[in-house]
Amino acid sequence: MTLVLDALPGLPEVRPGDDLGALLRGRLELGxxxxxxxxxxxxxxxxxxxxxxxxxxxxxxxxxxAAEHDRDPRHVQAILDETAELxxxxxxxxxxxxxxxxxxxxxxxxxxxxxxxxxxxxxxxxDASAAALRDALGVGAVVITDSWGRPWRQGxxxxxxxxxxxxxxVDLRTRPxxxxxxxxxxxxxxxxxxxxxxDLVRGKASGEPAVRVQGLANFVIEGTxxxxxxxxxxxxxxxxx
Amino acid sequence: MTLVLDALPGLPEVRPGDDLGALLRGRLELGxxxxxxxxxxxxxxxxxxxxxxxxxxxxxxxxxxAAEHDRDPRHVQAILDETAELxxxxxxxxxxxxxxxxxxxxxxxxxxxxxxxxxxxxxxxxDASAAALRDALGVGAVVITDSWGRPWRQGxxxxxxxxxxxxxxVDLRTRPxxxxxxxxxxxxxxxxxxxxxxDLVRGKASGEPAVRVQGLANFVIEGTxxxxxxxxxxxxxxxxx
Numbered sequence: 001m002t003l004v005l006d007a008l009p010g011l012p013e014v015r016p017g018d019d020l021g022a023l024l025r026g027r028l029e030l031g032x033x034x035x036x037x038x039x040x041x042x043x044x045x046x047x048x049x050x051x052x053x054x055x056x057x058x059x060x061x062x063x064x065x066a067a068e069h070d071r072d073p074r075h076v077q078a079i080l081d082e083t084a085e086l087x088x089x090x091x092x093x094x095x096x097x098x099x100x101x102x103x104x105x106x107x108x109x110x111x112x113x114x115x116x117x118x119x120x121x122x123x124x125x126x127d128a129s130a131a132a133l134r135d136a137l138g139v140g141a142v143v144i145t146d147s148w149g150r151p152w153r154q155g156x157x158x159x160x161x162x163x164x165x166x167x168x169x170v171d172l173r174t175r176p177x178x179x180x181x182x183x184x185x186x187x188x189x190x191x192x193x194x195x196x197x198x199d200l201v202r203g204k205a206s207g208e209p210a211v212r213v214q215g216l217a218n219f220v221i222e223g224t225x226x227x228x229x230x231x232x233x234x235x236x237x238x239x240x241x
Numbered sequence: 242m243t244l245v246l247d248a249l250p251g252l253p254e255v256r257p258g259d260d261l262g263a264l265l266r267g268r269l270e271l272g273x274x275x276x277x278x279x280x281x282x283x284x285x286x287x288x289x290x291x292x293x294x295x296x297x298x299x300x301x302x303x304x305x306x307a308a309e310h311d312r313d314p315r316h317v318q319a320i321l322d323e324t325a326e327l328x329x330x331x332x333x334x335x336x337x338x339x340x341x342x343x344x345x346x347x348x349x350x351x352x353x354x355x356x357x358x359x360x361x362x363x364x365x366x367x368d369a370s371a372a373a374l375r376d377a378l379g380v381g382a383v384v385i386t387d388s389w390g391r392p393w394r395q396g397x398x399x400x401x402x403x404x405x406x407x408x409x410x411v412d413l414r415t416r417p418x419x420x421x422x423x424x425x426x427x428x429x430x431x432x433x434x435x436x437x438x439x440d441l442v443r444g445k446a447s448g449e450p451a452v453r454v455q456g457l458a459n460f461v462i463e464g465t466x467x468x469x470x471x472x473x474x475x476x477x478x479x480x481x482x
């Protein structure tokens with residue numbers, strides 16, 4: 001089995017209201033067995049999920065947190081606006097549970113300095129964004145990604161925050177191993193592994209936010225009833241709270 | 242930029258004392274720009290890092306934990322033997338800090354039922370194992386991998402527990418983004434992303450524990466002074482303790 005990943009070349013700067021499908025189409029041949037991994041930033045920008053710092057009015061809590069952690073109070077307010085629960089605040093880092101249920105630094109609110117979009121938020125409904133892009137492009141699946149830090153491990157890895165047409169989790173428990181014994185509790189987070197793989201070919205600073213992945217047709221599924229939301233571990237099942 | 246991943250076909254069952262380099266050589270062309278991702282299980286087996294359940298004598302703590310969590314007390318004892326600190330024990334799951342400093346379920350001690358190796362441990366010095374294999378095969382880099390669960394996310398992803406010849410962490414902070422602004426705090430855990438990517442082509446149950454990755458020559462480095470140990474976040478810097 002062979003997996004081949006290629007970055008889509010030469011994407012222009014994406015602006016609110018842009019038709020992302022139209023921007024991506026034609027840059028590389030895309031087929032129904034292909035998976036497209038897309039950095040959320042361009043999805044968010046196309047969907048208008050951006051804010052200008054100057055438009056953000058920090059409230060009392062944002063000002064207090066910003067003072068304590070040496071952050072821009074407007075950025076902190078934008079983070080709080082996306083946050084369902086602030087889990088940790090330590091040495092400038094804010095670890096948030098977003099309204100989607102994702103746990104990540106800064107609720108996924110990134111600084112940017114392109115155009116008026118000082119702040120780029122996560123898409124409102126990333127699984128729906130992935131489904132729309134999949135339909136627009138006629139690919140087998142779309143995975144929308146973001147770079148996250150992890151507990152206990154240094155460095156960031158790219159993870160799936162939205163997905164359509166790809167099995168996000170694949171349960172290998174029923175496949176016997178070579179000794180004939182059923183493999184125990186091996187549920188692979190395929191969508192996260194696709195996100196991570198795509199990150200290796202994407203020049204982070206070079207305007208290649210989309211990566212075509214070929215060779216994963218066996219993980220492509222019909223319908224969009226399962227998305228990256230399935231990758232969120234329910235809080236009550238979380239050993240690490 | 243293109244990334245191509247191929248599983249090495251047809252590896253036989255690995256036994257203690259086997260020459261892993263000799264077993265892997267010749268199954269697929271391997272060059273000095275290639276990265277080879279290898280599931281730790283075959284490294285551990287070749288190095289004799291296996292135990293027969295029947296040889297494990299559970300102590301008092303193992304018996305108590307096993308009773309409380311409905312586990313085999315001999316397996317629990319083998320886990321404790323590899324554990325520097327037991328961080329959590331909940332609903333049958335033991336989250337351990339291994340003597341290497343890794344935080345993972347069961348201290349990486351997996352059940353297996355091939356030959357006499359009922360239990361497969363992690364390699365004692367995975368970075369050294371990776372370096373030896375890199376030298377034996379003449380590849381650019383070797384990454385030794387394991388499947389781990391994560392806080393807050395469902396499913397397992399493959400991560401790097403050993404690595405030689407590959408930059409495990411790549412700091413993109415100094416690269417300006419398209420607006421000319423330096424990217425903040427973007428340190429990519431490249432070795433973990435390689436591990437995750439390789440997992441997508443590896444038939445878990447089909448005897449394909451090694452995957453050749455082509456197209457990562459820009460991450461290949463000289464020397465072996467940096468390994469996967471660099472991916473361990475120091476406990477005092479960990480927000481999630």
